[in-house]
Amino acid sequence: MKKAVWLALIAAVAFAVPLRAAEKRDFFKVGVVTELSGDLATGGNVTKRGYDLWAEAVNKAGGIAIGGRKYKVKLYYSDAQSNPSQGAAAAERLITQEKVDFILGPYSSGVTIAVAPVVEKYKVPMITGSAESPLIWKQKFLYTFGTIPPVNFTGAAAIQTLAGLSPAPKTAVIFGSNDTFSKATAEAFESAAKKAGIKVLKFNIVPAGQDLTPLMSAAKVLNPDLVAFGGHDEELIKLVKSLRQIDFTPKALLMHYGVTEPAFVEALGKDANQTFGGAVWTASEKTKSKILWKDSPTYAAAAMKAFHVPADYTQAGSSAAGIAFQVALEKIKATPPISEAKRAELIKALEGVDVETFYGRVKFATEGDYYHANVGLNPLTIQIQGGKVVVVGPKRDAEAKAQYPMTPWDKR
């Protein structure tokens, strides 16, 4: 009996292998490598929501229209576990075992930098809907694209907005966590501050996840007008609490990604108010599109309905990554499964993408330091006002006046 079961099993495997080789399918296999667990799971799951929403919307519309036929998309997830080497292994598995047609990339810059050489090796296009470190684009990977502009492109805008406030901040303390994205954010803040004539009194890169209260005590003595910090969600919450606990209110507090995450306001309540942040998209931004969602509010409403949490720019950027693939695939009329030659063609098509989406304009740079990053967007400066994300700069996009200087903690 046992022997028969074994034989049946071996036979099943033997038959299954040739079936796989002669793969024919009427849907696109889309690999997704992102951080579904570990330290960066919050952001990873934000990207997942963005990718899921895109896939759901595409499939609801019947699929991607190519040559009069519609092809649905199916997402294949692989968890990067917030670890660059796991991310690289996850991408390899998706490419060699699942044989995905293209990849939607990780949340964090650290994992993206590890995954990029893998997709380069197997010549599989990847668009990350989230990673923001300029280091990724400087390496000029042919097969890696990103829908969010690098942080030195966006972070500088926030400093410029602050420099235009009255009375303009004259001094700053700037620091960042020691990870790829946060460090780049802090460096972007520093160089923009120097350019804007703001004197940087202290600049530090600190180990991630630490209690920074003593460092804030040291900052308090310097009494800077501006405190700017590059970090991830939980670190931002801890930092505001530290400032609150040592009772130090600078004139302006600037952070970057994470301020727009609903958890920031939920965890801090009224202490979250008046924090500045950088963003490239908000739910109320004026955009117009013919693909899937007609504008930002429509997307935001769809996201709210699906996940019951407000969408931020990373989630929107992730959905836009799907749209970019969709547009390029339609242009080259690629049908699944996509061959290596067709994938090379897809890269050319992606480089030519210039499209208005609900998220704004998507256009990838084809040369220079921002190579393959989306440079079609305007960086926005946002501020939390009354628990909501409000655009306060640049002037032509502003929805409200910046609240400045910050109200002291005990007067809120």
Add this chain to the structure above:
Amino acid sequence: MELLPQALVDGIMLGAIYIIIAIGFSLVYGVMHVIDFAVGEWIMLGGFAGFYLNEWTHVEPMLLLPAVFAVFAVVGYLFQPLIHRVLSGHRGNPLLMGLVFTFGLSLMFRGLAQTFFGFYSHSVPSRFSNGSFFLQEGGFSMTVSSVRLAGLLYALLITGILHYLLKHTDFGLGVRALAQNRDAAGLMGVNNKRTSAYVYGIYVGISAMTGVLIGMILSLSAKMGPDYTIFAFFVVVLAGMGYLAGVPAAAFLLGIIQSFFLIYLDPGYTLLAVFAILYTILLVSPRGLFGKGV
């Protein structure tokens, strides 16, 4: 120089957090010879219990601490037999078995927490979180956060209670006897299984309360566990494995080193400094700061 009192105060407050993270961990190692790698997850689960209890009842989280302790002490008490089973019998290396088992537990708890509590970070709102005292004397000034001060008092209180329990009660005598020699203690009538279960219950209860406090002072998330496990381990190694009385000194030392580095030297090298000092002390005195560890 004007920052010196602030650096010391910040270091002591940080040390207080390390005490409450590590003291139960040290006790469990001393008695049960288990390096409990799930300590960070017990802290996390306790923090979430406090968070949801507060959301539900709107009672000040400081007042919820006894309730959180009671619930988790029972959980720990009921859980201990599982660990006991892994450690006992004819197994090769009980220390390693305990380590692997609790490491697995930590992974499981973290995964379950991510599934049930979500990925977002939270904060346990407390009226203590908002206040601070500002003291000024001559050229020196410092700010003391009330919630951190409450944390320090809590750490001292827990240390005091544990000290009393161990040194002045029959139960404590049993616990110390077990820690010294399990077989001899058994022959003297100490019930190993039951005493260990009580100790594990106390440890889980303390860790859970610590979680609520950390949620008030810092933040709370399903993925926070490993950060705290590592510090618990460092404090206990520095204090001497299983040497409970060394924990407060080791915790304050780590806190003050960290604070001085963050304020005076390069913040980027804080953790490097902590590790370097830890290794140096272990090289000079392998059984911890006081040479009294196992």
